[in-house]
C-alpha cells in the first residue's frame with residue numbers, strides 16, 4: 128500500500144463546482160487498488176509542504192472568492208513551482224485553472240497576477256460560455272466529457288499544449304478549438320461536472336502519476352466502470368446535442 | 374408603430390389561449406395567457422398591476438418562495454381577495470397570467486423567480502417585498518450568487534417607498550434592509566437547533582464588508598444564522614420578528630413562538646424542518662407588516678398544507694409516496710436532514726433530470742450532503758435522464774454499488790420503488806423539478822392525484 132498525499136488548495140474558498148466529487152473519485156479509485164489518499168487542506172496563510180505532496184488540487188470559486196485567494200497564492204508560488212518541477216501532479220479546475228496562468232484581466236481591465244505554472248493568460252469576456260463539453264485528447268487516445276461555465280477567455284502561449292481539442296462546446300476561448308492546458312504533470316481545465324466521476328481514465332492517469340511521485344511505478348488494475356461509462360455516454364451526448372458552438 | 378390593443382381585448386385573447394391550451398392537454402396553460410400578453414404588449418403587465426386597489430406584494434428567495442407565498446396567501450385570504458400564482462409560474466409571464474386570471478382581486482401576492490425579480494419589481498412596483506434567502510442555485514442559469522445579490526440591491530433601490538421584509542439571518546439578504554429604517558427583519562432565535570458547523574459548500578461565508586470569514590453563534594440552514602465578522606464587527610441585524618422555542622416534530626410538522634413588536638403567539642405548522650420555520654416566520658413577518666394581528670397570523674399559518682411537490686404525501690393504492698423536491702444543495706440538504714431526523718428511508722427513489730428548469734449543469738449533486746441518508750438505505754433507485762450520474766454520486770459517496778439500481782425511466786423506477794415498499798408503507802421520492810412534474814403526471818394518470826392546474830387558482 129502506498130499513501131498518496133494530496134494537497135487541496137483553499138477548499139474553503141474554491142469549491143463552487145462540486146470539487147469534492149473529484150477528490151472522492153481519486154480516493155475511492157486509490158482505495159480499491161489498495162492505496163490510500165491522504166487529503167490535507169492547504170488554506171490561507173498555510174505553508175505548502177512542497178516535497179511531501181504528490182498531487183495538488185485547486186478548484187473553482189466565485190469571482191469574489193477567487194480574488195480573495197490571489198495574494199495568498201502569490202506567497203505560495205515558489206513552493207508550488209518547486210513541487211511541480213519535482214514531478215508533483217497538479218489538477219486545477221475552472222477558477223483554479225485561471226489562477227495557474229500568468230494573469231487574469233477582469234472586466235474593469237485590472238490585472239490579477241497568477242502564478243505562471245501554466246503558459247497562458249486569461250481575459251474576462253462579455254459573454255459567459257456555458258454548456259456541456261466534449262473533448263478529444265489524442266495524447267491519451269480518450270475523450271473527456273464535462274460542463275463549462277466561464278466568462279474568462281483563456282489564451283495559450285505559442286506552442287503550449289491544450290488538454291484536448293473541442294468536439295462540442297466552447298473550450299478555452301470559444302475560438303481556438305482548444306480546451307485546457309497541460310504541461311508535464313500540471314493540468315488545467317474549465318471542465319467541471321465534476322470531471323473525474325465520468326472520465327475515470329483521467330482519474331487513473333492522475334493517480335498513476337501521483338503514485339510515481341510517491342515512488343511507486345505501477346499500472347493500476349482495470350475496474351468495471353459500467354456506471355462511469357454510462358454517465359460519460361449521456362454527458363457526451365448532451366455535449367453533441369447542445370454544447371456551445373465554436 | 375403598432376397601436377396597442379385595449380387592455381380588455383388583449384386579456385380576452387390571452388385568456389382564450391389559456392383555455393385552449395388546457396383543453397389540448399398541454400401542461401395546464403398556466404403561463405400561456407401571460408406569455409401571449411407579454412408578446413402583445415409588455416407594458417400591459419404594468420397597467421394590470423396598477424389596477425389592483427391594494428397593490429402587489431412580491432416574494433422571492435432561492436429556496437422556499439413557493440411555500441412562503443402559499444403561507445402568506447393563507448393568512449391574507451380571509452381579509453382580502455388575493456391573486457396568487459399558486460402553481461409556481463413565477464417568471465414575468467406567470468405574473469401576467471395570474472393578474473389576468475383574477476381581475477377582481479384587491480391584492481396580488483406573487484412568488485417571483487430570483488432572476489426575474491428586477492424586471493417584475495420595475496413593472497409591478499410592489500408595495501411590499503419579502504426577500505427570503507440566496508443560495509447557490511443553477512449557476513448555469515442564474516450566475517454567481519454575488520451577481521444575483523447585486524441585481525436585487527439595484528431592484529430594491531428602485532422602489533424606495535416599498536416596504537422591505539428581509540431575512541436577517543442571510544448576510545446578503547439582511548444587508549438589503551440595512552439602510553432603510555422601515556425594513557422589517559426576521560430570523561430564527563433558538564441556538565438549540567443550530568448545526569455544529571457550516572455545511573459543506575455553504576455560501577456567503579465571508580464578510581460582505583471586509584472578506585473575513587464570519588463567526589456563527591448559531592448556523593441554522595446553510596449559511597443562515599446568527600453571524601458576526603470578527604474583524605470589522607458587521608453582524609446579523611437585530612430581529613424585529615423572530616421564531617423562538619422551536620420544536621420539530623419529525624415529518625409531521627414544527628411549532629415555534631412567533632415574537633413581534635406587537636406581541637407573541639404560538640404557531641403550529643404542518644410542514645417539517647427548520648427551513649419551513651424560516652418560510653413561516655417570513656410569511657408571518659410580512660403579514661404583520663401589512664397589518665394582520667399576530668393571532669390571525671398564527672391561525673393562518675396553522676391552516677397551510679404543503680405547496681405542491683415540495684413536500685407531498687400521495688396515496689398510491691395501498692402504499693404512499695412521500696415526495697420532497699430537491700433543486701439545489703441547500704434545499705436538498707434540508708430535505709435529507711428532515712428525512713434523517715425522522716428515521717431515514719430504507720428505499721429511496723432519487724430522480725435527476727437536466728432540463729433548463731432543473732439546471733443543465735448537474736454538478737450540484739456533489740455539493741449535497743447525501744451521506745447521512747446512506748446508513749439504513751438498503752436500495753437506492755437512481756432515475757431520470759442523468760440517472761447514471763446520480764448513481765456515481767451515491768457510489769463514490771460510499772453506498773455499496775450492489776444497493777444502487779439505475780432505472781432512467783421514471784415510471785419504471787417508480788414501480789420498482791413501490792415494489793420494494795411493503796404494503797402500508799411509504800416510499801421516499803426525491804425528484805428535481807421536471808422529474809417532480811413528470812412523476813406527478815404519472816401518478817395522476819393512474820388516478821391518484823389531481824393535476825396541479827386543477828387544484829391551483
Ligand SMILES: [Zn+2]
Pocket residue numbers: 580581582583584585602603604605606607
Ligand atoms: Zn468584516
